[in-house]
Amino acid sequence: MATATRFAAVPRAGLFTPEHDELRDVIRQFVQRGLKPHAEEWESSGEFPVRDVFAQAGTVGVFGAKYQPEYGGTGPDLVADAVITEELALCGSGGVAAALGAHKDLGPYYVYRFGTEEQRRRYLVPAIAGERIGALAITEPTAGSDVGAIRTRAERSPGDGWRLTGTKTFITNGPIADFVVVAAKTDPAAGRSGISLFVVEAGTPGFSANRVDTVGWRTSHTGELVFEECEVEAGAILGDENRGFYHIMASFQWERIVMALSAVTAAQATLELAMAYARDRQAFGRPVSKFQVWRHRFADMATQIEAARSLSYHALRKVVAGEDAVREVSMAKWLATELDWRVADEALQVHGGYGYMMEYPVQRAWRDARLGPIGGGTTEVMKEIIGRSFGL
């Protein structure tokens, strides 16, 4: 039974190798030097230099970890992609992290997973380089987590193509995207088995996008997309006709695991911000951090963060191994995002009045974290999935 040397070869948490640590350093440098110093300015204006930032991120390799070198990628390596996700979450602006993350994990990833070779060349290659921005449009004003209820229609057009009509909303990067992967009903009578995906390029007649105002993620361009008899060619269909719903369900796993990883990392950063403030701030003759109640609250938060991290890595290990991880990913997603939100609220509390002032970054963490339990499938939907996985 003696196994003294067994663990030498096990990557950290069964996941991370020294190569991943090197990658982490590279991405961290980019994030800490190229993004974080500007976060405050970008957040107050609600804008960031989109094209420059995407191009720089592309050069550094932010978008390519999931793909083979033939597309300009550095993978495929999902663990590397997880490392990049964690580092992006430390950029100081939930919106910038969301913009880069959505591009990394949504539209272009769909093109890779379900696209033809030609579609990959046309959309994925420039997306990996950060030259063209891709978005994913599923949610509608009356259909969020309930994907089967979307109303956007795609009908055969006389010219052998498709004609899209409908409205999408809450689409990250929608207004700045060069191409959008759009879910639409191709066979409305068939319910879930009547949904297909299409790639629609910006500038296509009948397609317009407006930015919507959001409580957090303010630098991210969140859009409402309108399709009015928007004509696309036959080759715009992505994946199998009428299989769109299943393509989406299969892709949710990665979106949710990166949300969990981002939330754990963001929560850790928020906790550190709160502790730094508490050490600095004096009340009743001592630093706030020395009050036992606050010490214990910080200990609780740190504990829950480690638990959420372990759970997320467990889900990640299963996904990387190619196992069915729907239950574990759903668990990690809700636990981590709810925690990030709770930590942000505690952090705001320890700041007292300053926490309520826009000049302190904690209010941004608070606003940004609130999206976690909503986006990518709400906490309630995650619990439905988990409950059903136990046969309930």
Added chain:
Amino acid sequence: MLHPLFTEEHEQLRRSVRQFVESELAPHAQEWEREGGFPDWVFKRMGDLGFMGVRFPEEYGGQGGDWGHSIVIAEEMARCGSGGVGMAIAVQSEMATPPIFKFGTEAQKQRFLLPAIKGEKIVCLGITEPNAGSDVAGIETTARPDGDGGWVINGRKIFITNGVRADFCVLVTRNDKEAGHHGFSLFLVDTDTPGFEVSRKLDKLGMRSSDTAELVLDDVRVPSEQLLGEQGHGFVEIMWELQGERVIGAAGSIAGGWLVFEKTLAYAKERHAFGRPIGRFQVNRHKFATMATELEAARQLLYDTALAWERGEYPVKQISMVKLYSGLVVNRVMNECLQLWGGMGYATETGIERAWRDSRLLRIGGGTDEIMREIISKTMGL
């Protein structure tokens, strides 16, 4: 897939332990719970099967295993249907004996460790006192030189698992009151030494099959060769012991939480109310989702922590987190499950109330929640 802490070999061990627990222990659990004790043969039988000192080298009767093996045993013991049995065995194999292996002399290992691993002798660990629980530094039991090279020990210990029937005790004493944390020493004391007395068998809310003693030491004389570890280093040594205790305690408790979860899940699918299984009510479905998520997080945190320790780290902060988180989660799960069972949960026949009572100790024994938060916050520089 298995967590990297485990291999197929661990799963083989799991199967054999489970087989043993289900066929030889579980059938007696209710009787032992009722009687407030379980027979000594359990120690011997587990020793014979090699389940007692799995992490110790083979030369001392162990199996040369790792934390993965110890966790497997703790998890499977939760299946015996009586928290006290698992706790008593863990005290013997994972709490009282590791300090003998780690700090003991060869002679001490031969005399105390070997028979304990074989299950021939029963061991208890004497840390807590009436006035010093989590505050280990407040220990008042004294050990002073007897002038002949030996020691004289005086004091009281309380809440000592296995204490009523132990053959020897790993005892924490204070040998120098002026030396602060450097004034503690451990001793190996045979319980038949004159002056060593079990003053009370304590009655408890849960963990009822395990015996819990109050001990009085009145001029107990021990020779110098029964000083365990280094004189004056007892505090650090016992702090080290507590880390392993917390890991194993968490492993057993999380496994117990999963068992009750599964049993409750099965019940919720069968029991109907208002025309459908109660598990199909959305509120209950979400309760199960919440419980499973938190149990899984606790389990993965435990495994990651054990792996870190196995690979050479000494993760005190993480261990304290595991202890804190698992205690809270398992307590919540037990209470929520009892609620799902309704009246049947309150009735003793289902065993749910037993698990609910047993689990309450998790947030007290081995260091309270509050102490865990103190440790964690100190490691964070607060």
